[in-house]
Amino acid sequence: MLNNKEIKELSNTAIYIRRKVVAMAYESSSSHVGAALSMVDILTVLYFKRLNISPENFCNPCRDKFILSKGHGASALFAVLAKRGFFDEELLGRYSKNGSLLAGHPKKDSVDGVEVSTGSLGHGLAIGCGFAIVDKSYNRNSKTVVLLGDGECNEGSIWEAAMFASGRNLNNLIGIIDCNKLQGFGKSEEVTGLFPLDTKWKSFGWNVIEINGHDYNEIDRAMMLAYNNEKPTIIIANTIKGRGISFMENKLEWHYKSPNEQEYKLAMKELF
Amino acid sequence: MRSTFINTLIEMARKNDNIYLLTADIGFSLFERFEKEFGERFINVGISEAAMIGIAAGLAISGKKVFVYSIIPFVTMRCFEQIRVDLCYQNLDVTIVGVGGGLSYSTSGATHQAIEDISIMRSLPNMKVICPADPFETKNAIMQIEDSKGPAYVRLNRNNEPILYNKNSDGFNIGKGIKLIEGSDIAIIATGNMLETAIRVSNKLYEDNISVKLISMHTIKPIDKNLIMECIEETKWIFTLEEHSVYGGLGSAIAEVICSNIYKIIKFKSFAISDVYTDCAGSTTYLRKQYGLDQESIVAEIKNLINTDVIV
Numbered sequence: 001m002l003n004n005k006e007i008k009e010l011s012n013t014a015i016y017i018r019r020k021v022v023a024m025a026y027e028s029s030s031s032h033v034g035a036a037l038s039m040v041d042i043l044t045v046l047y048f049k050r051l052n053i054s055p056e057n058f059c060n061p062c063r064d065k066f067i068l069s070k071g072h073g074a075s076a077l078f079a080v081l082a083k084r085g086f087f088d089e090e091l092l093g094r095y096s097k098n099g100s101l102l103a104g105h106p107k108k109d110s111v112d113g114v115e116v117s118t119g120s121l122g123h124g125l126a127i128g129c130g131f132a133i134v135d136k137s138y139n140r141n142s143k144t145v146v147l148l149g150d151g152e153c154n155e156g157s158i159w160e161a162a163m164f165a166s167g168r169n170l171n172n173l174i175g176i177i178d179c180n181k182l183q184g185f186g187k188s189e190e191v192t193g194l195f196p197l198d199t200k201w202k203s204f205g206w207n208v209i210e211i212n213g214h215d216y217n218e219i220d221r222a223m224m225l226a227y228n229n230e231k232p233t234i235i236i237a238n239t240i241k242g243r244g245i246s247f248m249e250n251k252l253e254w255h256y257k258s259p260n261e262q263e264y265k266l267a268m269k270e271l272f
Numbered sequence: 273m274r275s276t277f278i279n280t281l282i283e284m285a286r287k288n289d290n291i292y293l294l295t296a297d298i299g300f301s302l303f304e305r306f307e308k309e310f311g312e313r314f315i316n317v318g319i320s321e322a323a324m325i326g327i328a329a330g331l332a333i334s335g336k337k338v339f340v341y342s343i344i345p346f347v348t349m350r351c352f353e354q355i356r357v358d359l360c361y362q363n364l365d366v367t368i369v370g371v372g373g374g375l376s377y378s379t380s381g382a383t384h385q386a387i388e389d390i391s392i393m394r395s396l397p398n399m400k401v402i403c404p405a406d407p408f409e410t411k412n413a414i415m416q417i418e419d420s421k422g423p424a425y426v427r428l429n430r431n432n433e434p435i436l437y438n439k440n441s442d443g444f445n446i447g448k449g450i451k452l453i454e455g456s457d458i459a460i461i462a463t464g465n466m467l468e469t470a471i472r473v474s475n476k477l478y479e480d481n482i483s484v485k486l487i488s489m490h491t492i493k494p495i496d497k498n499l500i501m502e503c504i505e506e507t508k509w510i511f512t513l514e515e516h517s518v519y520g521g522l523g524s525a526i527a528e529v530i531c532s533n534i535y536k537i538i539k540f541k542s543f544a545i546s547d548v549y550t551d552c553a554g555s556t557t558y559l560r561k562q563y564g565l566d567q568e569s570i571v572a573e574i575k576n577l578i579n580t581d582v583i584v
């Protein structure tokens with residue numbers, strides 16, 4: 001259980017991250033702000049509470065590893081990495097601008113803290129399997145966490161990796177689904193037969209935990225349970241696309257739109 | 273060639289414990305020794321080519337030297353986007369070894385035949401493309417790949433290919449073609465499983481006093497521009513031979529170099545598979561005849577072109 005002080009700190013960090021995410025979207029007129037906002041609370045717990053990843057240990061093979069498989073949430077990852085000290089926060093102001101190392105999707109080695117180039121959906125889980133295999137071969141305690149989108153689970157390559165992971169008992173692999181129920185051109189439950197997700201992952205041999213993806217206690221507890229399981233774990237985090245800004249929440253168009261000046265000011269007022 | 277591949281890899285893996293071999297459920301009576309000797313460094317991922325590339329990428333980022341294997345269409349086309357994003361965009365140390373170049377799986381139908389692979393693989397930034405012609409070239413290619421960095425594609429044929437080089441042959445280098453015969457009338461540049469035919473074609477043309485400069489262009493990317501320039505400089509006709517589509521393979525690669533460096537009249541023709549899938553079974557010999565890729569057809573066509581040639 002997290003105490004009140006910890007929750008307050010995480011909450012403040014999350015607000016700070018959300019302010020950065022919205023600013024990045026506004027200043028670069030770029031897409032995906034809704035998708036980035038829904039994952040902020042998960043990322044905050046991972047990078048500021050749970051994961052053994054820091055600027056100091058980033059080259060140490062015994063660190064934990066994080067893969068943002070839903071790469072279009074990059075702005076949230078960049079804001080978190082900057083806040084955590086992996087690179088200068090000033091770089092965030094250049095997000096998606098000419099010559100910037102921070103593009104719309106993360107690129108490996110562009111800045112410290114980015115393990116894998118992502119942006120095309122369905123790749124991250126298999127890469128995570130590769131990390132997990134090597135960690136196991138060296139008997140390391142490290143974990144690999146892969147953050148997926150629910151729409152991303154439409155991709156067959158996810159299920160290839162899921163089969164492989166459970167078949168090989170990669171219990172040092174943890175998947176988290178940012179399940180915000182909206183995808184590119186419709187509600188996730190309507191586009192294809194994606195749900196129920198929990199029974200699908202269970203039948204693929206994974207340990208399944210379902211949580212409120214905006215509750216710090218639930219996120220932290222799920223991670224703790226995942227650390228101590230015999231099987232790979234999938235945490236289905238129920239979230240809200242655009243979380244934190246009232247007029248963005250649960251709206252598909254905020255996958256694509258960037259806030260105009262008025263919307264930006266309104267958003268900043270809500271995030272304090 | 274697949275035996276040469278695995279024998280070479282076993283030797284390498286004994287000295288380099290970072291070498292991993294992944295397969296997508298292919299390798300019966302080929303990989304058993306590797307699996308037995310190297311245990312966890314052999315991974316059959318199952319019939320999941322996309323996952324195989326991702327897993328290979330994860331291993332490579334973690335410092336491993338990875339080889340992935342399957343029949344060419346499955347290990348290049350099925351998972352092409354994974355190769356593009358996971359391997360080439362991240363410039364990772366993974367070698368894709370495909371078996372069944374061209375019409376090698378001649379009785380299996382077009383699903384198992386590889387006539388587009390050179391074209392698509394060479395379009396990828398950072399990807400090296402190597403089509404060894406025989407066990408000698410295969411062994412050298414795999415050994416040199418161990419010391420090189422970044423992604424590579426090695427296009428094997430199948431098995432029981434004759435060794436085309438004598439024991440004293442040296443000088444195999446990735447990126448450098450091999451001149452087997454010096455000549456000055458025409459140049460024949462072949463790759464992979466057409467080199468054997470190219471040698472016989474050259475010998476036949478020699479009987480008619482046609483001097484052939486014969487080259488094995490085992491590496492399509494990076495291609496040996498200097499050797500192509502030598503062909504332009506010293507001969508009047510350049511012919512290319514490949515068991516691959518006319519579009520995008522060796523012929524296209526050579527033509528690109530010629531067109532960018534043209535300073536004199538030079539004639540060119542590529543012998544390749546026309547833009548049609550096979551519609552019947554048969555031996556490789558039979559299928560090559562359908563496409564005009566047999567020795568007799570090639571010799572006849574070359575002589576016809578040279579003899580009707582009017583040099584201004």
